[in-house]
Amino acid sequence: AQSVTQLGSHVSVSEGALVLLRCNYSSSVPPYLFWYVQYPNQGLQLLLKYTTGATLVKGINGFEAEFKKSETSFHLTKPSAHMSDAAEYFCAVSDRNYGQNFVFGPGTRLSVLP
């Protein structure tokens, strides 16, 4: 069975600082990996996803994530935080063989300080 852990339920960064949100997964088969963002009072939207090919994935709003198989990680980064990045971020893993079995992490709330 798959599982996802996100280190840090709440992360605070200063505006302009590096954003690093951690995600580690476990999966018995090669995974599909996703990052979703939930802005206040809004639904979830996809930031980026890794399926196959290049392990560095670029998403919307300047975010990117790198799939590291040896570390079973898929950390999300952004070089320079903006106030509008304040939101809840969810990492998710899907079993390659059974695509409907999405497992979401508990989420990390990102605060951006002026």
Added chain:
Amino acid sequence: GAGVSQSPSNKVTEKGKDVELRCDPISGHTALYWYRQSLGQGLEFLIYFQGNSAPDKSGLPSDRFSAERTGGSVSTLTIQRTQQEDSAVYLCASSRQAQGAVDTQYFGPGTRLTVL
């Protein structure tokens, strides 16, 4: 085009009452998911529909929860004899879900259920 819509956006009910939550997926999407998001918690998978196949009900927390999908489109999640611990935001998502592929899920805005 239109995204996933859910109704009602908010529902307040009394303990013991039944509630129905509705989801309209994106047109043409064959896969439909229901999740529950409790305060401060991540997303808890409830049920998954794919085309005409039997749904995956493995995430339903009790037999008070049921869901159906009529005509391969609209879905209704029913909670019978609601309990206070059922209070949460119920999210619906849909995806194209081509056979053997993993497609992006598109989420609706959710229904916030409060059981008094």
